[in-house]
Amino acid sequence: MIGLGPEEWTAIELSLRVALVATVCSLPFGVAVAWLLARREFPGKALLDAAVHLPLILPPVVTGYLLLLLFGRQGVLGAFLAERLGLVFAFRWTGAALACAVMGFPLLVRAIRLSLDAVDEKLEQAAGTLGAAPVFVFATVTLPLILPGIFAGMVLSFARAFGEFGATITFVSNIPGETQTLPTAIYSFIQTPGGDAQAIRLTVISIAIAFVALIGSELLARRLAGRLGA
Template identity: 70%
Template sequence: MTPEEWTAVRLSLLVAVTATAWSLPVGIAVAWLLARGRFWGKSLLDTVVHLPLIMPPVVTGYVLLLLFGRRGPIGHFLDAAFGIVFSFRWTGAALACAVMGFPLMVRAIRLSIEAVDPKLESAAGTLGANPLWVFVTITLPLCLSGVIAGAILCFAKSMGEFGATITFVSNIPGETQTLPSAIYTFTQVPGGDAGALRLTLVSVVISAGALLGSELLARRIGARRVAT
């Protein structure tokens, strides 16, 4: 593989890991709100979270460009206040991937939280645990497999995200050119087939590896739970 191809692989991994790591705490919080919360505007939150799943990725990317671009209201503020810039940077690619993977992550975690028996949570409450402790010591350990599944889904989505990323941060080699963008570029030039095929294989290996890793992790948690 050429150095440019390695750069695309490294960048893709960096973008996917960053997107997953940042969205995980937010995803758990939102999933808990949707699973257990009773508040006004819950269905609105649900809709907003799921929007990236049903909108065309290009539309999501364009909305991100409008909001988080240098002249966008949020992007301008972040740049002026903290010097954080998203547009045409790898961080922007991570943001796009996080937004696209978020609904998948929240869905998996929410389902596993809903599967936790609320009676166990109220029992923990009567034993003196406040709501935060109940979540940390009871709910979270019992829905861990769903959290892992959600993280893997988000990671996999990030590895494959194309439409929103290329719309929001374009296709700049070494900065925003992730695996799918690189493969796309190869297919657009004569004689790029070999490179596209190599990157496709890499992409398959990483995705399969992530899936295998999550299976092993889930099995280990399961084994720990039934150990006597």
Template identity: 70%
Template sequence: MADWLTPEEWQAVALSLRVSLWATAVSLPLGLLVAYALARWTFPGRQLLNGLVHLPLILPPVVTGYLLLLTFGRRGVLGEPLDEWFGIVFAFRWTGAALAAGIMAFPLMVRAIRLSIEAVDPKLEQAAGTLGASRPWVFLTVTLPLILPGIIAGAILAFAKAMGEFGATITFVSNIPGQTQTLPSAIYSFLQVPGGEGTAMKLVLISIAVAMTALFLSEVVARKVAARVGGR
């Protein structure tokens, strides 16, 4: 593949993988917490939280990117204090691309995990509780093993979504080669250049291959984990 791609193209592939991995890893703990809250807890504002989680699915990605710019830009509500106090900058950085990709992929992750939690019979958790187990211990020993296939599926789907994120990312962090130019951004750039269709097609094929591999792994891993948990 190294000979098939130019250094610039390889940079876009490597950056996309880096952004997607970080987006998935950082958002997974929060996704698990939110999914569990929506599936098991009753609290004021539950429907509002559910709406906010799924909002990126229905908003135009450019709108999400613009809101991120207003919030986490250098003069944004959170971006300015983060820059001044901690030296953390998201706008026009690869970290901002990871933030945008993570937010766009978050609804898919939460939905997959939430469905797996809702499929667990609450009586199993209640039975463990009556035996004296604390809630955290019940979650770790009963709930978590049963929902593990959903967690894995959600993480892989989120990774695949993050790999394909374009609108919010290019609005928030622009399209800077070697810094914020991910696979979708690179495809867009090559399509704007006369004769760039061939290069764009190579990157399109890579995108399709990564997405299909992620979906395949999601199914295979989830089934294996489910079979192992069921066997126990």
């Protein structure tokens, strides 16, 4: 796009990378948690459900601070991961992806769970009575039926990750070229004298990307639903 500077391009590229990594990495966990909540009864189910949806209620700054306490260099998990695996989250783009994954996870789980609730369990039971293993039943019966919900959840999670600000800036700060995503870049330009033009350009770009993602997901979900209906 004409007129965009290197810093703006970097923020756009980093936002797309962070949102994509956050969505893809959280997908297996989202499917597993949604299946547990929809198909199993166990002690602590209400607690798990509340914990999953907690980021929707907590202020994003609180979520970011909790991540900093847990995954910071001196945090319980952060120190272990850095020492044993060399994996550092605090003030890195990987930390931004982690924060975005946490913020988008409730939306991902909810969409998939709603799809699971809409699936007739008799279909799964029928496959089980024919001798199919639970994993095979899920892969061949359940998964195809909930694909529209999975894609809907992925888009919601991606959109939430793409627009995340509070948890990201609290956990990984706003470092140009490393952790400065599109929202934090817009914030920086707003605070900079003469940065209004850059802020407006990035705002328009973020709106355009969001529209493309939402429209594309809707078309894909309808196509999948049509095939499954057929």
